[in-house]
Amino acid sequence: MSEWHLHSESRFTVGQKSIAGKKPENEDAIGIRIPEGTLLSSKGAVAVIADGVSAAEAGKEASETCVHNFLYDYYSTPDTWSVKKSTTKVLTALNRWLYGQGRHFIDAGKGYVSTFSCIVFKSHTATVFHVGDSRIYRLRGQDLEQLTRDHTTYISDKQSYLARAMGLDINLDVDCRSLDVEQDDIFFLSTDGIHDFLPDKKIKEVLLKASEPELTDFEDLCQLLIDQALSNDSGDNLSCQILRVDKLPKQNVNDVTQKLTELPFPPYLKEGLTLDGYKIEKELHASNRSQLYLVTDTETGNRYCMKTPSVNYEDDPAYIERFIMESWIGSRIQNSHVIKVIETHRRKSCLYYLTEYVDGITLEQWINEHPKPPIQEVLYIFEQIIKGVRAFHRKETLHQDLKPGNIMLDRNGEAKIIDFGSCYAKGVAEISSPIEQDGILGTAGYSAPETVLSFKSSIRSEVFSLGVILYEMMTGKEPFEGKLNHCRSKGAYLRLKYIPSFEVNPLVPFWADGAIRKALRYEPERRHQDISEFLYELQHPNPKYKKVNDSVLADRNPVLMWQIISGMLFTALCISLYFR
Structure with a gap:
């Protein structure tokens, strides 16, 4: 599998x-x-500094735990996660552990409390996380800027205490900010033993020396800052770090395109041909964007699906990049209800990737064959689909093209989500690329209104897609009389008429239709918060759902409804005043 574009050229x-x-x-x-x-x-490069609180008595253990555990645990989080999610998850767990350890020694007055400041460099962005009074600065050219603020409360000129720190409370409040990084930026991290005894002017003088390209021994500069702080009567521990950004990943389209085209597109593969040890058995599917073949490994006899790119896009870098990312994202979603990408160390002669072969039918075919199926069978299949989608969401990834044609059912009735061509992984989206990607590539008839109108997608957008799928499974028909495909404006969506699923299939319980109706609301905030909530309402009848038609104006356009009511009340008031 090609991962060339995930090799960063950052240098520090x-x-x-x-x-x-x-x-x-x-x-x-x-x-x-x-x-x-x-x-x-x-995941990026990381610098972290922590200052154990002396009054807590276990400050040393706390600070060392913060640094060592963070540097290990952060890099153990899924690489599809964003920097913010990865860091927040790790810091929350670290804080609870420190707080719990401190509670064990509450009688002895012992606690595990420490400041924490770190900066994560990923692509062309630096993300700062901070709690306490250690600091992070940035020197750009001649401008020195403090990027963090001290979480210190002063009682008097001589007395103060930390208002926020790791291990201080069960709930952790961490400052977070992201900023652009430029080549030659210099970042400086320090504890209060240094910055409390040196004015910014002195710190800047030393950091300016780090801007000299020939200077590479930054430990001498750190020692110089320590010596200056000691000469100013610093009585605390003294720690600091200096990082200079020497090189950032290239943003040149030509360079990226050249790397993308290192592997050629495969030709049309006829039945009986062998490619890299895989014999082509038959073509399973073909479109203007890709081909899918059933292949047999000539060494092991195992059967796989081989997906190849369409030669129509041979000179389209955005398409090639997305095709390469398909297998990378898919290989990171490990779930029995998601098609498995096959890792192979066999050298490739052209561009393609392999997945497991599912002997069965698509959900689209199943719907055509079961126009009014038993509700329990529908919910059994739908629960599997939910589990598969949840696996994407846990990796901070959106599928973005959920539809019956992208769900397979094997001969045992097990559902598997296929096709990673439209996936959005937040961790990957943070990596800068000079190639402009297309908008969301989903299918209009299964996409949420906000996705079609503003190219914005979220978990609640996928709730909408799942609502469309479930309606079809229950009734054999598309919701809103199949008009979703033609909506291209807010007005068009608000004019849609919802026909309750139980009117099409009397076997559908009214509470199940209520859950579907909620999933299909125009406003994302009025849908289920996540897919688990949607599934829960399907499995636990909600008495608030009554057997009513959702086409009423109050649900389709509540603002307009209240405008009409207000107008009627105003008219009545005017009439009463006129005849008074």
């Missing part, structure tokens, strides 16, 4: 130093991790 010069200073023990902790290969692109 770094240095760090930490000493106890005049204190008997160093309760600060520091760490920098710059991985190689795809990990640098998908």
Whole structure:
């Protein structure tokens, strides 16, 4: 599988130093991790600094836990997750562990409390996470900017305390901000043993030395800052880190295109041909965008599906990039209700990828064969679909093309979601690319209004798609009399008339139709919050759903309804005043 575009070309010069200073023990902790290969692109480079709170008595253990565990756990999160989600999940778990450890020693007054500041460099963006009074600065040209704010509450000129820190409370409130990164930017992280005893002017003077390209030993600069703080009577631990951005991933379209076209498109594959050890048995599906073949591995005898790109897009970098990303995203969704991408170490002669072969029919075919099926059978299949979609959402990935044609049912009735061609992975979207991608590529008849009108997609958009699918499964017909395909404006959507599913299929319970009706609402915020809530309402009848027609104006356009009511009341008031 080709992952060339996930290899980052970011380069950094770094240095760090930490000493106890005049204190008997160093309760600060520091760490920098710059991985190689795809990990640098998908997760980024990280610098983190933590200052254990002395009054908590277990400050050293707390700060070391924050740094060491974060640098390990962050890189263990799914690479489809965004930086913010990955970091938030790790910090929440770390904070609860620290807080729990502190509770064990509550009688002895011992706690695990530490400040925490880190910066994650991913592609052309830096994301800062901060709690406490350690700091992060950025020097760009001649401008030094403090990127964090101290979470310190002052009682007097001589007395203060930390209002927020890791392990201080069961609930963690972390500052988070993202900013663009430019080549030659210099970032500086420090604990209060340094920045409380050095004015910004002095810090800037030293950091300007780091802007000299020939200077690569930043540990000497860190030591210089420590020495200056000590000469100003710093009595605390002293720690700092300096990072210079030497190179960022290329944004040149020609360079990217050249790499994308390293593997040629395969020709049309006839039955009986062998490609890289895979014998073509037959063509399963063909469209203007791709071909799908049933193949047999000549070495093992295993049968797979081979997906190849269409030669119609041989000179389209955006299409090629998306095709390559299909297999990358699919290989990261591990669920029995999602088609499995087959990893192979066999060298490829052209562009394609393999998936497991499902011997069965599409859900679209099943619907045609079962126009009014038993409701329990529908819910049994739909629950499997929900489980598959949930696997995408847990990896912060949207499928974006959920429809009966993209769901397979094998001979045992097991459902599997197929086709990753329209997927959106938030972690991948954070990686800068000079190639402009198409908008959302889903099918209009199964897409939520906000997706069609503004190219915005969310979990609630997928709730809408699932509502369309379930309506079809229940009735054998499309909702809104099949007019979703033709809607291209807000007015067109609001004019749609919903026909309750139980009117088409009397076997549908009114509460099941109520859940479908909610999933198909125009406004995303009025739908189910997530797909699990949708499934719950299908499995646990909600008494609030009454057997009423959802085509009433109050549900299709509540604003217009209240405008009409207000107008009527105003007219009545005017009449009463006239005849008074």
